[in-house]
Amino acid sequence: MPDLGLLVHLAVVISIYGILAISLNLIIGTTGLFTIGHAAFFGIGAYTSAILAKLGVPWILAALAGIILAGLVAFLIGIPTLRLVGDYLAVVTLGLGEIMRAVFKNWIPVTRGPMGLPGIPHAAILGLRFDTAPKFLILSVICLAIVFFIAERIIRSPFGRVLKGVREDETAAQALGKNTYRFKMIIFVTGCGMAGLAGSLYAHYISYIDPGSFVMWLTFFIILIIMLGGLGNNVGALVATTVFVLLREGLRFVALPEGLNPAALQQLIFGLLLIVVTIFMPRGLIPERKITYDRERDHAQS
């Protein structure tokens, strides 16, 4: 007997993680920038939005502030790291993840540290309150749809074409006159801003956040999702998000032998899945979509 309330809850979680997956896919899948600090931007969005909302700022402005602050931090991280070719971004974002966790934990006057922030107000737009799970689902699905639409438009644009060029061969892109630093910066800031939006949704849905919600494991979880779903394919990312969230929840209900911890089992299964998929489907379940042109048809149209 499926519990409708649980299904709605899972759908909300899927839509929030879906935003994280799509935003990370733009950075890692399309542009080939390896970042491992996505949870930090998720956390910045969540804390900024929660703190402002508790001060009485309307949700939409609080969320916007979360998006902007996440983007701003991404910009500052990008200045030294994106000028370089190589894995500097991974190293620095790894550090950022830990730094932000330390900030959330120790900046007690603002974040209340390990006690967390309870009583985060419900999201509302112009008096329309999203104060129940089904209502919130509408909001989170709309946000997911917007993010999905923007990501798809970016990927299919000439801008997105350069992003793929940067991923395939940054030197060649430079030789074609592309200021690759600028392209990398714009997509990194955009993707991290989207993670900030996901953070705001999360905070106002759960209504309580603490530093434990924004740990490294979350980042790896999302990386795993896009690797399985298909790097550079947003439909694949959403399918994988759904599978993962359901699998994770499902594991909670499995009767485990004495001494086996469900969290450990979950990580074990995900690890095995990743190995199997990278060996047998290195481009993921649904690989990046090929953009093709038909000469005759294009002429007929123009």
Added chain:
Amino acid sequence: MLKVENLTKNFGELCAVDRLSFEVTQGAIQGLIGPNGSGKTTVFNLITGFLQPTAGRTFFKDREITGLPSHAIAQAGIARTFQLVRVFRRVTVLENLLSAPKAQRGERILPGALQTPQVRREEREQLDRAWDLLSVVGLDGVANEYCGNLPYAEQKMVELTRALMTDPDLILLDEPTSGINPTLVNQILDYIRMLREARGKTFLVVEHDMRVIMNLCDRIVVLNYGEKIADGTPAEIARDRAVIDAYLGV
């Protein structure tokens, strides 16, 4: 068109390019040759901004380009190919070409994502150019293939046509015929000559194959250990004592 003055590059103790000066005139097909390790590719990297010179200056169309970032030099009108082909492998042949043109409006995130009428018009124009170029070199049949799936020779051709899509005035070719079978080599050489005659392009070519260089170029600069040892027409170079010594290792 291109003027290099006292260009010098040291890698620590090693002097890879030593006070090199030469000029490439408008409409020329100029060769740059020398034994292995004589600094030819380093010169390319210095001109195109992938390396910064220790000393010396570069001018392009009477404007100094020394020290500019590589993308700015490309935008100024210098295109290049690489010794080991550098195409975008998990991107189609057409997209490789379409990503080349300079100053595309759709390469700004907002107009690109919004697909403004201007962006769509530019895309159609570039698409037409790309199809035409691919037809000329006989690659229109594989236009929608991922570039990484093509044979090496075709990838090289994609790289050259992609460079042309930037509408450059000067094209630097780093070993355009290496790893390509002799029949195709002649096609590539004919194509380069055609681009010079019909489109007024200027070329600077690094090449190992002496027959190719003697046959293609109207002037040749010879490097040995980073120094220029000769500069002249193919006939002059062929009987130059210093060049013969350098190649025979005397």
